[in-house]
Amino acid sequence: QKEVEQNSGPLSVPEGAIASLNCTYSDRGSQSFFWYRQYSGKSPELIMFIYSNGDKEDGRFTAQLNKASQYVSLLIRDSQPSDSATYLCAVSNTDKLIFGTGTRLQVFP
């Protein structure tokens, strides 16, 4: 069973801080890794994806991938209350995405 694991949280950080969200996956053959943001009652919104080891930055977001450790992370710099949401890690496998349960992030003023 191919799994994607995330801590469900909540992760609480103060406004302006760095939020660090983590994800592990079980299938070494996985090729691409995605971070989605999901507000309550809404659909997943793609933040970014990564497929090479190392870091990938997009604005306040940095995705980090370590295939040897089967570990993906998302850093959110200068966290804002509007970043409060559930962050879903997803891994591509053949022709589908496998999602984790998500980490709920709370950014307090």
Add this chain to the structure above:
Amino acid sequence: EPEVTQTPSHQVTQMGQEVILRCVPISNHLYFYWYRQILGQKVEFLVSFYNNEISEKSEIFDDQFSVERPDGSNFTLKIRSTKLEDSAMYFCASSQQGASYEQYFGPGTRLTVT
């Protein structure tokens, strides 16, 4: 900015009835997907569709489910005889190049089976 659209936003149906959920993927995308999310649970893959045929389906996608691309723009999910446990948010997604690349989700259809 192009986006995936879905209709209806909310569908209430009685157990045993047939429902059709509709999606319009992003226009230049070639790969289409249906996922579902039961309240409080994770997003689950149902089916992927490319070149007018199913490319992959999950164990959830049994004989009660079917998908169709009836014309050049719509992509539909049909549930033939709904069960209480089919109550969930159903998301359509599309991708230009397949699951290893960006996949964009529609706003979802909330299906309530009574």
